[in-house]
Amino acid sequence: MDQALLPLQSLRARLPGLLATLEAGLVERRPIVRLCLLTALAGEHSLLIGPPGTAKSELARRLHAIFRDARYFERLLTRFSVPEELFGPLSIRALEEDRYERHTAGFLPDASVAFIDEVFKANSAILNALLTLLNEREFDNGAGRQRCPLISAIGATNEVPEDEVAEAFFDRFLTRIPVDSVSSAAFFALLRTDVAAAWKAPAREDTLAGEDLASLSAAAATVALPENVITSLAELRAQFAADQVYVSDRRWVKIVALLRVAAASDGRDSVALWDLLLLPWITAPDAVRQEKVAAWLQNRLGVREAFSPPRLTRVVEAFQAQLDAELQANDLDYDESGRLRFSAEQVADQIGDAKGGAGALRMTYARKRRYGDCHIGARTAQIDDLIRRIDTYSEELAGQRRELAAYRAVSLWLDEALAERVDRHLAATAEVIAGLRQRALDTRAGFVNLPRLPEDDGRIPERVDHESLDAA
Numbered sequence: 001m002d003q004a005l006l007p008l009q010s011l012r013a014r015l016p017g018l019l020a021t022l023e024a025g026l027v028e029r030r031p032i033v034r035l036c037l038l039t040a041l042a043g044e045h046s047l048l049i050g051p052p053g054t055a056k057s058e059l060a061r062r063l064h065a066i067f068r069d070a071r072y073f074e075r076l077l078t079r080f081s082v083p084e085e086l087f088g089p090l091s092i093r094a095l096e097e098d099r100y101e102r103h104t105a106g107f108l109p110d111a112s113v114a115f116i117d118e119v120f121k122a123n124s125a126i127l128n129a130l131l132t133l134l135n136e137r138e139f140d141n142g143a144g145r146q147r148c149p150l151i152s153a154i155g156a157t158n159e160v161p162e163d164e165v166a167e168a169f170f171d172r173f174l175t176r177i178p179v180d181s182v183s184s185a186a187f188f189a190l191l192r193t194d195v196a197a198a199w200k201a202p203a204r205e206d207t208l209a210g211e212d213l214a215s216l217s218a219a220a221a222t223v224a225l226p227e228n229v230i231t232s233l234a235e236l237r238a239q240f241a242a243d244q245v246y247v248s249d250r251r252w253v254k255i256v257a258l259l260r261v262a263a264a265s266d267g268r269d270s271v272a273l274w275d276l277l278l279l280p281w282i283t284a285p286d287a288v289r290q291e292k293v294a295a296w297l298q299n300r301l302g303v304r305e306a307f308s309p310p311r312l313t314r315v316v317e318a319f320q321a322q323l324d325a326e327l328q329a330n331d332l333d334y335d336e337s338g339r340l341r342f343s344a345e346q347v348a349d350q351i352g353d354a355k356g357g358a359g360a361l362r363m364t365y366a367r368k369r370r371y372g373d374c375h376i377g378a379r380t381a382q383i384d385d386l387i388r389r390i391d392t393y394s395e396e397l398a399g400q401r402r403e404l405a406a407y408r409a410v411s412l413w414l415d416e417a418l419a420e421r422v423d424r425h426l427a428a429t430a431e432v433i434a435g436l437r438q439r440a441l442d443t444r445a446g447f448v449n450l451p452r453l454p455e456d457d458g459r460i461p462e463r464v465d466h467e468s469l470d471a472a
Contacts, residue, residue, distance in 0.1 A: 007215040012267055014206050015412055022062050025198025026055055027190045028182045031415050035281055036063055038413050039175040040113070040152035041216060042261040044254060045134055047119075047155045047170070049286070050179030055195075060115030060154040062199065067151055068207040073111035077122040086116075086126060087139065094142065101142035109139040109148045119155040120166055127169045134172040151213070160285070170285070174254050178287040216264055223260040224270040232276055232300070236283070239296060247283055255282050262413050273301060274407040277418050298421045302400035307393045309432040311467055316439050318466035319383055323446045329369040372456035379447040382463055383440055390437045397430045 022033045032048070036059060039046045048056040057074065064072040075085055084090070086108045094101040104110050122130075133139050134153055139146045160170055170176075182190045233252070240247050259275045277297060280290040305311075401423060408419050 007209075007211045008219050008264075011208065011212040011216055012265060014208070015265060017206060018066055018202060018208070019412060021200065021202050022059070022066065024200070025193050025195040026059065027193055028186050029055060029059065031417075032177050032179060033059060034413050035175050035177055035278075036152075036154060037066065038258065038262060038265070038278075040067075041213070041265060042174070042220075042254075042258040043151065043213075043217070044174035044258060045153040045155065045172060046175040046177060047157065047173035048177050048179045049157055049160065051158060051181065054179045054181060056154070056156045056179060057115055057117065058195065060113070063152070063154065064113040065201045066208055067112060068204065068209040070112035070151065071106075071110060071149070072113050072115075073106075073108050074115040074117075075108070076117040077119060077126070079121050079123065081122050081126060083126055083129065087129065087141075099142050104139065104141060104146060108150075109133065109141070109146055112149050112151045114150065114153040115156070116153060117156045118158070119169070120157050120159075120161050127166065131169055131172060171248055171251060174251070174258065175281050176285055176290075177281055178290070216261065219264040220257070220260040222269070223263045225256060225260070226270055226273075228273055229259075229271050229276065232273065235300070236279065236293070236296065240283070243289075243292070245284065245289060251283070255279070258282060262411075266411055266413075272403075272407055274404055274411070274414070274419070274422075276301060277415060277422065278413060280418070294418055294421070297418070298425050301422055302397070302404065302426050303429055304393065304396070306468075307390075307433070309429060309436070312390070312433065312436050315386065315466045316436050316443070319386070319440065319443045319464055322379075322464045323443050326369070326371070326450060327446070331367055331369040368451055370451040370453045372453045372459055374456055374458055374460050376447055376450055376452070378460050379464070380444055383444045383447065387437060387440050387444070390433060390440065394430060394433055394437070397426055397433065401426050401430075 019034060019037065022037060023030050026033065036046045040063060048054075048059075050056070060074065061072070064070055075081075077085075084102075088102040088104040088107040088109070091099075091101045091103050102109075108114055108116075116130075119130075120127075129140070133148055133150065137148045137150050139148055155173055160166065233256075237247065237252070256271075259271045259278065262275050262278065263269070263271045279297060280293040284290040284293045404419065404423055404426070408414060408416070
């Protein structure tokens with residue numbers, strides 16, 4: 001094996017155990033733990049949005065223990081917080097030498113993993129300083145800039161204020177994760193769990209060193225971004241624009257980088273369509289809009305819009321309407337001399353209608369239209385083409401479900417609840433498609449059983465006009 005690949009292989013082997021360690025004793029926190037670790041592996045920051053007492057700080061402390069020789073910093077901010085609390089006190093000696101510098105050892109500029117509680121309660125001066133530190137890993141210390149070893153910061157807040165500085169700072173957190181109290185179903189498990197006893201820091205050899213992160217970053221840079229993934233991202237971007245939700249270009253670039261890290265850490269050389277199930281928490285700003293993204297993904301992933309049940313239903317209904325029209329169509333009946341044929345009963349009926357005040361006698365007679373083999377063959381050929389395309393799409397849907405199942409079996413980062421929603425939607429779509437196929441078959445049988453002419457007249461009808469099923 002290439003020696004350069006050894007750290008990456010080792011990291012992949014250790015990740016499942018590290019995730020289990022992080023999750024130990026934390027009830028209903030599995031998706032949150034995994035999102036925070038993935039975000040850290042991508043060199044990005046997470047924001048936990050929820051009430052106090054929901055294990056936010058506990059998660060941050062555990063995350064720190066995952067990284068070898070990492071320095072940890074934690075602070076609760078208030079509206080009275082001053083820069084010294086985060087960035088360190090001013091250096092008296094530097095002031096004596098007319099320099100404005102801080103002692104940063106042990107403070108945020110010196111930290112590898114940081115937890116900042118109530119981040120939006122700080123004043124604008126602190127938030128502005130944090131902007132550069134979080135995004136560029138640099139701190140303006142006096143006349144120079146200090147390089148910071150920050151791997152990842154976890155912020156926590158009850159709510160996100162709406163002002164210009166706060167929005168810019170909010171955008172620095174790639175992952176925004178709503179954190180709620182445990183559900184009623186998990187409440188008993190919460191009371192029975194000793195969180196402190198459940199947590200055991202990983203052995204040093206199992207933690208992640210700098211070379212592990214470097215090898216993962218290098219592998220992620222080579223991960224391919226398939227066209228279908230790019231197309232889905234573009235469609236979601238357009239949806240955001242339509243909903244007037246702003247997602248910055250910088251965020252889209254970071255989103256793709258995180259998807260590549262997810263693929264590389266799973267041992268894949270290409271971003272999968274199902275990696276997009278991470279998008280709710282790295283695109284939308286809050287729980288309400290994240291659910292809209294989740295619903296969009298549920299309805300779109302693995303399903304071609306051109307073969308969506310509503311569109312395919314309209315196509316099948318067009319054939320059914322054509323069949324009904326042809327079954328009900330009438331023809332005038334002529335004899336060999338070109339005169340209309342009438343029976344005595346029909347003439348009597350017409351005369352009776354005239355005597356009853358219906359008006360002048362009108363000699364009309366119609367019979368059900370009959371069709372030649374060319375006509376029926378053209379209709380069945382067109383509907384056979386539709387059935388073939390439905391069969392192809394049904395096989396495609398089955399393949400998508402198999403791919404999703406395989407992905408669920410190996411992915412470390414997948415939100416299982418959302419994956420289950422997508423799988424149920426694929427299954428429901430397949431069921432609807434199967435029903436439409438049967439309707440198409442029944443319609444085909446109806447065309448075959450149309451009244452026939454004794455001899456084919458050679459007439460080929462125009463194709464049934466229906467909505468195109470060309471690939472979207």
